[in-house]
Each structure stands twice: as structure tokens, then as C-alpha cells.
Amino acid sequence: MGEIDTLLRRWPDQFSAITPGWPAILSSSDGYQAVLAALEAEAPWRGKLFLALGQNPQSLGPANQLLLDLGRTGAPPTSSELSSVITGYIKQKDYGPAYRLFLFSLSDRERKLGGYIFNGGFEPLFSGKPFDWVIHDRSGLEITFAGSQGAGETDSGATVRFLNTPVKNAALQQYVELPPGSYRMSMTASATNLKLPKQLFWSVRCADPSSEIARFNIPEGTFNRRSLSLDFTVGPAACPIQLLRLETAAIAESWRFRYVGTLVMHRLSIERVSS
Template sequence: MHNPRFSRLDDQTPRGVRLNWPRAASFAILGLVLVWLIVSRSFVAYLAATAPEAALLLRPGDPTALIGLADQEFNANDKDKREKPEKSSAGARSLSRLQEQVETALAADPLNARAYRLLGQLAEAEGDASRTAKLMQTAARLSLNETIAVEWMMRKSFANEDYPATAFYADALLRTRPQLMDYASPILGRMAENKDAKREIEKLLAADPPWRSQFFAALGKAITDARTPLELFLSLKDTAAPPTPADVHAYLAFLFQHKLYDFAYYVWLQFLPPEQLGSAGFLFNGGFESKPSGALFDWTMPQGKGVIVDIAPRPEASDKRALFLEFGQGRVDFPGVYQTTVLPPGAYRLKGSFKGEIIGPRGMQWSISCVGGAAIGASQMFLGSYPVWRDFEFDFVVPETGCRAQSARLALAARSASEQLVSGSIWFDELSISRQPAEPTK
């Protein structure tokens, strides 16, 4: 039965905008197809990178999945000790099959850097050096994220004595994969010791790449001459990116590890600010006027438990600074304040001044010890009340052998846990070490 209500609505609908149900249905179906294509292709693209076999089930012939599958097969870890493909006729057939698979994918995706890199690996497995080089170079040119290709080009460039290219590929490798420093540092270290290649390393380091400090930390294992890092440091000293204190400190630690104490001291002097060179006597910064750098030949002042260690203005002369220690109530864990020295064999005297009050079973004490050896001199024990500045001194002798480096240390002279119960505060200043005339031979 005709409904006049719907007739009126139909009559009022403007011409040209009436709903065309067949067309609307077509657009809806098309939209669903487009949504499916977008979702499915995105999903396949995800699977191609993570699970290529599953991606191929959804879209057979997907080039990314084909390449990923071939890459997994060729570069899989040989955990079960299977024979590598290139060592048997079956392996040769496997290489051929993988090559066809990758080339099929490459035809569909001709700019795929991973495909060129994998073809390069396959060519190398077959012993085709010329084809390997071309394919690896193409892979690296298309993407510097192709780590295997970039690392291969770095090694090949170095073997060909193409040092600018070696530096370029080493930089690319370490910018994209800084964790692969162990692969690059041996080559960069050899370049640093090669007079024809060293300039390329210097230019590269002067640009201050993000991996530079990591390289300096690893350099000790990659060189044959302990002077090599110093030469690199000196080439950077007057650039916009000189070596950092951390770089120099790591190098000093390397030299100390190899007991090159005199050379370490020489290196340290090279990077002292000009205004501090005047303080570089037998004992550095004995007046505590500059903030300790933490270097081996400067004061090291670790904080302990129950003690405050600081360099502060002197109470009676704020324009002067001194070492200040304040102990709380209870047991103290004090690592000490110390500095490394490199004194030639002979007789010496350490002088200084102090004031303060220390209450406890044992007090503070300065000593000089051979690095890795026994003490060769010690001061009085600072215990009790000393309200005004007083001088102190003690003599010591650096032996002819076994004591090429020494440690000047302030420590709590406690011999047991009960003797670590200390309170009070104490100041030290004007420390110096001077050479003493040798005693006449009897």
C-alpha cells in the first residue's frame, strides 16, 4: 500500500542527490578492498622483516621477504656445525638457489641494498673477487646501513691502500653501529701508525665524530707504539675539538697499566693549562688553589662515609684555599686524598701546614709509598687540638729500583674498625716536596 508520508519526502528530495544504492555499494566494496590492501600490505611488510616465511604465505613472491629469507639462510649461526654451503656440491647448489632467489627479488625491487649485499656475500663464497667488490660497493652506495657491506668496503679499501675511502667507511660503520668498534679500531690503529695514512685519521678525528672517545678508549689494544695516541692528541690540541680530559685520563691510565710512568707524566704536562704549569713541581697544586682535575698527577679526592672532603677558602684568609676535612660522629670510611708523583731516586722532604681538631683513637697521617709497594716515609699523626696553623715535615728516600712512581696520600691511620671512630675537622695547605742533598758517604 502506498504510503503518502514517504511520497512527500521523495518529492521533496532535490534532483541529482537521490541515493544511488548500486553506486554506494560499489564504493563501499572498493573502500573495503583498499583498506584490506593497506592493512595486508603493511602487515606483510612487517612480517617480511620479522618472519619472512609467514610473509610469503600471505603474498608469494614478496621481494623483501624473499631477500630476508635468503639472508637468514646464508647468515644463520652455524650452531649445529653443519658443513658450510661452499664446501660441497650440495652447498654449491644451495648457493645457486639462493642467488636465483635474491636475483628474482632484485628484479622486483632493483634498489634493494640488502639484495646487493647478499649477492656480494654469495659471490665471495664462490671466490669471485671482482663481482664481490662491485656488489658490495653498490650495496654500500645504496645504504650505509648495510653493515656487512660497509665493513667489507672498509677492509678492502685498507688492503688497497685507499686510505680516504677506508676512513670514510670506518666513519660510516661507527656512526651506524658504534658497538662494532672492535672491527674498526684495529684498522684505524694501523692507519694511525702509517705515515701515509695518518693524515686521514687526523682529519677524521678533528671532525669530532660521535664515536671518537670510544675509539680513544679502544686504541691501546690496536697499536704497537705507546706514543701513537699522543701524536693524535697533539694533532687535535689546537683544533676546535681538542682531546677531552676524559680522553687524556684514559690514555694516562693505559700508560700506567704498562708502567710507562715517566712518559705518562710527560703526556700530562702537554695538556696542562699554561697557568697551571707553574704548579707542576715535584708535587702538583700543593696550595690547593685550583680545582682538582682527577688526573693521576693531580689530587684525587673521593668522598667517603662519615666525612666531607673539600677544597675551601681558609677561615682567616678567604682569598686563599686549603684542603678541608670534616668528620661526623661515628665510624668513618675515608678512602684518602692522594696524588701520584714521579720522583727520581734520591732524598726528599715533604712539607706542609695544618690546623684543626681530631678526636679519636688514631689521627690523620701523610705518607709516601712506592706505587705497588711499601711506604717509604710518613708524617706525624695529626691527633688532638691545633687551633692555629702549624708546620710539619718528614723526609723520605726514593730507592734506586722498584719505585719509579710514588703516591702521596693523606689517610686515617686506623688499624682496626674500632679506630675508625673519629670526629672533628682539619685543614691542610702549602704542601710541597723538595729535593734534599745526599748524605756524604762514610
């Protein structure tokens, strides 16, 4: 490990040459402790290591343990390091460990934002982890977060500004874990001159296998702090993880279908209800 550390510090572009050896190193107790010590010493190749381990199904277990152990040191894992391993679990359809690792990684402040939807008040905290909000780069709109802390009553939440152009596909998403049962999705929203040539909606989709569970349409027009809700059911069929997405119904970027106006989503929540 000492020689590998020296090599990667002097020639960081040689990391890929070392990649195949990590599973063997981590499989022994001494090797694991040596790697952990290097990571705790803030080795500059830390991020590359977790990215590589997250892409190897055989390395997800050791990577998970390294993150847990680093969490008890003075050099805790970063959001990007956690995201590498969480994403690796999701790609392997191993959703339970992915969600548990996400919950472990939350800070005291982030734990207060928990629920079926994480950060439903759209506080401006972005970890990049799949169970947190992920904003997609779309040329036809802008999305900004201004949580209730320090924001005015009218502009707190997620603001979506449409730029008078076509908008296709998802703009905002996060993975959620909803056990079978009955639910109510609720949203408090305001809008100014909102024109939607094709539907704008929140969708709840089963991620594996892919299928739509619910669609929550957002109305056009101008309104202030309107309360909207939708009841839906997650059936007993196997659906271990869902994807919550804000998206449009446009299937082609035709200039006949231009989205205009501003939408402010003050709060979005999912609560379990009695069936």
C-alpha cells in the same frame, strides 16, 4: 675511515666491533691522517677511541701522537682523553711517557701549580689525570678544595670533614715522580676538634714495586695554621714513580674507631734538600 665514521655516528653502540681494527688503521700514514682529521672535526666517538687505545699496549704510541697533534689544532684533547692514555701507560709500567704526556697537557695556569706535588695549594681544579689530585669516594668524610684565589685566609686549601664514622683506606692521592735523593715534606694545616682513633697520615709509596717510603702523621686536636714537616729519602733502588696518599691506619671499619672533626690543609709541598 669515512665509512667507519658514518657507522659510528649512526650506531654508536657498534664501537666495540671496530676496536680491533684501529691499530692497523693507525699504522699507515694515510690511515693516521684520516683518523686525525675526524678527531679534529670533533667526531662524537673521540672519547671512546682514546679509551680503547689506552687499553691496548700496541696503540699507546699512536694515541700519544694523536694527542700531541690535536694539541696544535682548534680541537685540543680533553682531560678525559688524556687520562685514558696516561692511565694506559701507567698500567703498562711505562712511567716516563705517562709523566711527559701529563706535563704536555698542562695549561698556562696549571703550569704555575707545578712542583714535586702538583697543585699543593689545593686550587679547585680537577682534571682527573693521575698526576693531579684524585679524590676517592668515602662515606665517612667529605673533601672540598678552596684555593687561595678568592678564599679566606682560614679556609683556603683542602678541607676534610669527618662525619663521626669509621674511615678506611685512602681518601686523596696523586702520582709523583721523585728521583733518588733527600726530601722534606711540609704542610701548613689547621684543625677543629680533630679526633683520630687510628692514625691519619700522608704516605709516600713506591708504586712499582709497592713499598712505603715515608709516613707523615697528622696530629689530633685544635690548632691554627700549624707548620709540620718530615724529612725522608728516596733510595737509589729502582722506583720510577711514587704514590702520595692521604689515608688512615684503620684496617677494619669498626664503629669503635670513629673519626671526628675538621682538618684544613692549606698547603702541602715536597722539596729536595741537601743530604
